[in-house]
Amino acid sequence: MRVGAPAARGGSIEGLRALPSAAMFSKLDFIAVPSQDAERARSFYVETLGLKPDEHSRFEAWVGDTCLGIWEPEKVGMPFAPQKNGHLALHVEDMAKARAELEAKGVVFYGDVMDTGVCHMSFFADPDGNDLMLHHRYAPH
Numbered sequence: 842m843r844v845g846a847p848a849a850r851g852g853s854i855e856g857l858r859a860l861p862s863a864a865m866f867s868k869l870d871f872i873a874v875p876s877q878d879a880e881r882a883r884s885f886y887v888e889t890l891g892l893k894p895d896e897h898s899r900f901e902a903w904v905g906d907t908c909l910g911i912w913e914p915e916k917v918g919m920p921f922a923p924q925k926n927g928h929l930a931l932h933v934e935d936m937a938k939a940r941a942e943l944e945a946k947g948v949v950f951y952g953d954v955m956d957t958g959v960c961h962m963s964f965f966a967d968p969d970g971n972d973l974m975l976h977h978r979y980a981p982h
Contacts, residue, residue: 871901871908872929876969877921882911885967889946890931904931923970930976936961939975 876882879900886892886902886909895901900911909929914921933939936954940963944950951964959980966972 869907871910874909874911874967874969874971875914875921875923876911876967876971877913877915878969879911879913881968886911889943889948921969923966923972925970925972928964928972928974930962930974933975933977936963936975936977939963943975 874882874886883894883900883902887894892902892904892909895903895908898910902909902911940950940954943965948965951966955962955964960976960978962977963975964972965974
């Protein structure tokens with residue numbers, strides 16, 4: 842299967858037939874969060890960040906309708922690598938308050954709050970080095 846828009850690669854639109862139909866996918870089931878210590882990661886996501894633990898699976902936690910599934914790649918023969926530059930954007934209503942609460946719990950942020958002109962973002966990582974951000978959009982959509 843070819844990936845990407847054929848025209849962008851200098852090809853024709855004929856290649857679009859090889860791409861999966863958007864109707865094939867109806868939703869995002871979960872986001873995999875790689876860890877070297879699932880218990881430590883669970884503690885961070887549930888106790889530090891305050892995400893809702895799943896009632897059926899110890900290593901799943903919820904933020905709104907999105908499930909984060911903590912897993913240990915090395916336990917299934919895959920190398921561990923933290924997720925970088927694909928920040929999960931965790932929505933907050935009050936950036937200053939949320940950031941202060943997490944800093945009081947030991948979370949270290951990378952730099953100051955970034956203002957993009959439409960939103961505020963604060964970057965940090967979980968104990969395994971997976972990139973995360975607090976996000977608040979203040980401009981209308």
